[in-house]
Amino acid sequence: MVASFRVGPIAPLRAAATTYVELVRNCPLAVLFVFFFFGLPKVMGVYPAYTTAVIVLALYTGTYVTETIRSGINSVAGGQAEAARSLGLTFPQLLAYVVLPQALRTVVAPLGNLFIALTKNSSIAFTISVGELTGTAQRVGNATNNYHAAFLAAAIGYLLLTIPSGLLFGAIERRVAVKR
Amino acid sequence: MAETPVVVLEKVNKWFDDLHVLCDIDLSVDSGEVVVVVGPSGSGKSTLCRCINRLEPIDSGTILVDGAPLPAEGKELARLRAKVGMVFQSFNLFAHKTVLQNVTLGPVKALGQPRAVARERAMELLDRVGIAEKADRYPAELSGGQQQRAAIARALAMGPKVMLFDEPTSALDPEMIKEVLDVMVELAEEGTTMIVVSHEMGFARSAAQRVVFMDGGRIVEVAPPERFFSEPESERARDFLSKILAH
Structure with missing residues (x-):
C-alpha cells in the first residue's frame, strides 16, 4: 500500500510514504530497537519488549518491501497502464487489476530474500532483551559454558526456518510465473 | 440541424519542452466518419491521437469528445475514456x-x-x-x-463513441497487417467513427472519408483520399507521397 502511495498521483501521500521509507531504512536496526524501546514509553506508555520488537521489525522490513514492490511496479511496461487508463479504469483499479498483479509476480524472489532477512533480523531484538533465538543461545552458552554447541544449535534453528522459506518462495515463483 | 461532431479539436497546442509538437490543430470528426492521419515520423500524428483521450495533456486549446470538454485527471476523465476506444501500436494486452x-x-x-x-x-x-x-x-x-x-x-x-488507432499495424508483418486491416475495413463499413494514424495508404484510400496530412506539428492538408492521393494541394504532401509511393 505504501508502494502505491509512492507511485500515486496524490502528492501528500507520496511525500509521507517517501519520508517514512527514507527515515526508517536508513537507521540501523539495533538503533531503532533501542530508540523505540526506551523512547516510545515516554509518548505512548510502556509496551512489552516483545511487542516493541514486532513493531520495529514490521516498520523496518516494511520499508524494504515498499521499495521492492515499487521497483516491481516500475518494471511493468508503461503500455499496460496506458491501456488500462484508456479503458476508463481509475488509478486504484489500474493498480489493483493490471499493474500490481504483474508487479508482484516479478518481485516474488526479492520478497523471499526480505522474508529470510526478517527472520534473521529478529536476532537483533536481543539488544532489548527479547527472548529470541540468538539471545537464548547466549544465555545457554553462559550457563553451560559451551558456546560452540549453543550457537551451533541456534544456527541450525535459523536454517530450519529460513531454508523452507526459501523453498516456499521458489515454489510460489514457479506457480505465478507470467507467460511472456 | 447537424449532429454534434464526436470529436472536436480547437486551436490545440502542445509542447514537449521546447519542441512544439502540435501547433494550432483544428479538426472535427463527425459520427460515422473515418479519418486517416498520415505524415512523416515526428509530425505529431501519434501525439494527436493520444491527446484525444488525454493520455497526453495539451498545453492550450480545447478538445471536445461527444460535445463535452476533456476533464482533468480523475473519475470524470475515466468515464470519458470509457467512451473512447484506443488501439496501440504495441497492442498492450x-x-x-x-x-x-x-x-x-x-x-x-x-x-x-x-x-x-x-x-x-x-x-x-x-x-x-x-x-x-x-x-x-x-x-x-x-x-x-x-x-x-x-x-x-x-x-x-x-x-465506444469513437475508436482511435495509433499505428495499429506498424509492428506487424505483411500477412498480419492484412488480417488487422480487414477487421478495420469491416468496422469502417459498419459506420464506426474512427481516427486512424497509419502508414497504410491502401487503407486510407479504401476506407477513409478524409485524409489528414500532418507535418511539423501542423495539419497541412485535409482532403478526401481520392483527391489527396491523385492531386495533393501542398508541395509538402506531394513530396511525402512521392517518397512513400516510390516502391
Whole structure:
C-alpha cells in the first residue's frame, strides 16, 4: 500500500510514504530497537519488549518491501497502464487489476530474500532483551559454558526456518510465473 | 440541424519542452466518419491521437469528445475514456490475463456490467475479429496479428463513441497487417467513427472519408483520399507521397 502511495498521483501521500521509507531504512536496526524501546514509553506508555520488537521489525522490513514492490511496479511496461487508463479504469483499479498483479509476480524472489532477512533480523531484538533465538543461545552458552554447541544449535534453528522459506518462495515463483 | 461532431479539436497546442509538437490543430470528426492521419515520423500524428483521450495533456486549446470538454485527471476523465476506444501500436494486452479476461475487464470494472453479460458480448466480439478459439489463451501465445485483433475487441467491448488507432499495424508483418486491416475495413463499413494514424495508404484510400496530412506539428492538408492521393494541394504532401509511393 505504501508502494502505491509512492507511485500515486496524490502528492501528500507520496511525500509521507517517501519520508517514512527514507527515515526508517536508513537507521540501523539495533538503533531503532533501542530508540523505540526506551523512547516510545515516554509518548505512548510502556509496551512489552516483545511487542516493541514486532513493531520495529514490521516498520523496518516494511520499508524494504515498499521499495521492492515499487521497483516491481516500475518494471511493468508503461503500455499496460496506458491501456488500462484508456479503458476508463481509475488509478486504484489500474493498480489493483493490471499493474500490481504483474508487479508482484516479478518481485516474488526479492520478497523471499526480505522474508529470510526478517527472520534473521529478529536476532537483533536481543539488544532489548527479547527472548529470541540468538539471545537464548547466549544465555545457554553462559550457563553451560559451551558456546560452540549453543550457537551451533541456534544456527541450525535459523536454517530450519529460513531454508523452507526459501523453498516456499521458489515454489510460489514457479506457480505465478507470467507467460511472456 | 447537424449532429454534434464526436470529436472536436480547437486551436490545440502542445509542447514537449521546447519542441512544439502540435501547433494550432483544428479538426472535427463527425459520427460515422473515418479519418486517416498520415505524415512523416515526428509530425505529431501519434501525439494527436493520444491527446484525444488525454493520455497526453495539451498545453492550450480545447478538445471536445461527444460535445463535452476533456476533464482533468480523475473519475470524470475515466468515464470519458470509457467512451473512447484506443488501439496501440504495441497492442498492450494485459499480459497476466487471458484474451477473454482482457476483453471483459473494462466492461466489468469501468462500466459495471454483470460478468455473464460482459462475457457473452466479449465472445461475440472475439468471434467477429476471428479469434474466438483463442479466448482462453494468454497474449504471449498469440501471433501479433491475433493480439492486435484481441486489442480491437477489447476496445470495442466498451461500446465506444469513437475508436482511435495509433499505428495499429506498424509492428506487424505483411500477412498480419492484412488480417488487422480487414477487421478495420469491416468496422469502417459498419459506420464506426474512427481516427486512424497509419502508414497504410491502401487503407486510407479504401476506407477513409478524409485524409489528414500532418507535418511539423501542423495539419497541412485535409482532403478526401481520392483527391489527396491523385492531386495533393501542398508541395509538402506531394513530396511525402512521392517518397512513400516510390516502391
